[in-house]
Amino acid sequence: MLSDDQVDYIRKVLKKRGIETIDLLEEMTDHFVQAIEEREDELPQLTLREALRQEVAKFGAFGMMKLQEDYQRKLEKEGLRILWRTFLSFWKIPQIMGSIAFLYATFLSIQFFGQDAVTFYRIAILAVALVFVGVMIYYRYRLGAGNLAMYTKLHSSLHWIYLPVLVNWGNLAQPTGTDNTMTFNAQLIATALLGVVLLFQCAGALILKRSYTEVERQAALRHAK
Amino acid sequence: MSKNAYNTILRELILQLFQYQEQWHGYDMAKKLKENSNGQIEIKENRLYPALHKLEQEGVLSSELVQVGNRSRKYYALTENGTEEADAAFIKLSEMAQALQLILKTKAHA
Numbered sequence: 001m002l003s004d005d006q007v008d009y010i011r012k013v014l015k016k017r018g019i020e021t022i023d024l025l026e027e028m029t030d031h032f033v034q035a036i037e038e039r040e041d042e043l044p045q046l047t048l049r050e051a052l053r054q055e056v057a058k059f060g061a062f063g064m065m066k067l068q069e070d071y072q073r074k075l076e077k078e079g080l081r082i083l084w085r086t087f088l089s090f091w092k093i094p095q096i097m098g099s100i101a102f103l104y105a106t107f108l109s110i111q112f113f114g115q116d117a118v119t120f121y122r123i124a125i126l127a128v129a130l131v132f133v134g135v136m137i138y139y140r141y142r143l144g145a146g147n148l149a150m151y152t153k154l155h156s157s158l159h160w161i162y163l164p165v166l167v168n169w170g171n172l173a174q175p176t177g178t179d180n181t182m183t184f185n186a187q188l189i190a191t192a193l194l195g196v197v198l199l200f201q202c203a204g205a206l207i208l209k210r211s212y213t214e215v216e217r218q219a220a221l222r223h224a225k
Numbered sequence: 226m227s228k229n230a231y232n233t234i235l236r237e238l239i240l241q242l243f244q245y246q247e248q249w250h251g252y253d254m255a256k257k258l259k260e261n262s263n264g265q266i267e268i269k270e271n272r273l274y275p276a277l278h279k280l281e282q283e284g285v286l287s288s289e290l291v292q293v294g295n296r297s298r299k300y301y302a303l304t305e306n307g308t309e310e311a312d313a314a315f316i317k318l319s320e321m322a323q324a325l326q327l328i329l330k331t332k333a334h335a
Binding site for chain 2: 026027028033067
């Protein structure tokens with residue numbers, strides 16, 4: 001049986017050969033350890049370095065890099081699937097009702113408070129977007145199963161933002177009266193701000209998927225230990 | 226044999242292995258296939274692992290990492306969809322083997 005140092009040496013060699021993703025690295029390390037242990041039983045005089053060289057050669061000159069590339073592509077596809085599922089998850093009755101309620105409340109408040117409310121909402125939207133990005137970054141770099149649950153809640157609680165973007169919040173939120181009427185630019189800015197939030201949501205979904213994958217792997221490794 | 230044909234057969238071969246046991250890891254799969262075919266079928270590692278990852282991506286297989294000694298081992302198991310596919314794979318391979326035998330018999334008689 002190979003020692004911890006020998007197993008670490010194999011990991012290092014595989015990393016140098018281009019295997020970066022944790023679970024692929026673990027899978028390949030296990031493969032090589034088993035193959036080398038078997039070879040050592042057959043040829044006890046064979047050194048670890050030589051046995052590893054022979055096993056790596058079986059993958060071909062760029063085999064490891066190709067394997068990593070394929071795996072990376074697979075992860076990216078999973079990310080896109082999550083993004084699509086996140087988008088679809090909005091189209092559920094509670095989210096749609098929430099969006100309509102939010103939209104109507106916004107519309108009423110703008111009618112009631114006029115230009116002040118428009119300015120307030122612009123600042124609020126920008127603040128939400130910035131806080132959202134901040135939280136995304138925070139949780140991206142401080143991963144943990146507990147943290148992730150809160151992170152997911154935050155992500156799904158912002159679903160209502162999609163609908164106003166889709167129905168052009170700027171136009172619907174137009175206040176009445178000649179003094180308070182939003183200009184074309186104001187509508188454009190309001191819609192653009194919401195568009196920015198939507199983009200953050202999309203980026204968030206991708207980050208969320210990556211975080212999930214990392215947490216799943218870490219949890220699996222912890223569980224295994 | 227074309228790459229597509231090879232990948233299709235490889236896929237069927239991987240899936241039919243699950244009739245022997247519920248969980249497999251890559252290294253043992255290659256070994257078992259070699260053993261069962263008296264050394265006639267040797268699957269290259271650079272083909273086996275991408276095929277496993279593809280099956281996992283398609284939801285045919287699921288995986289989990291299990292600590293074994295000083296390293297982690299990735300075990301694959303059939304998902305619910307995978308079970309149906311594995312049954313189909315077994316039938317497909319059996320039919321293919323029968324067809325090949327028939328072709329060879331015909332040739333021997335000719």
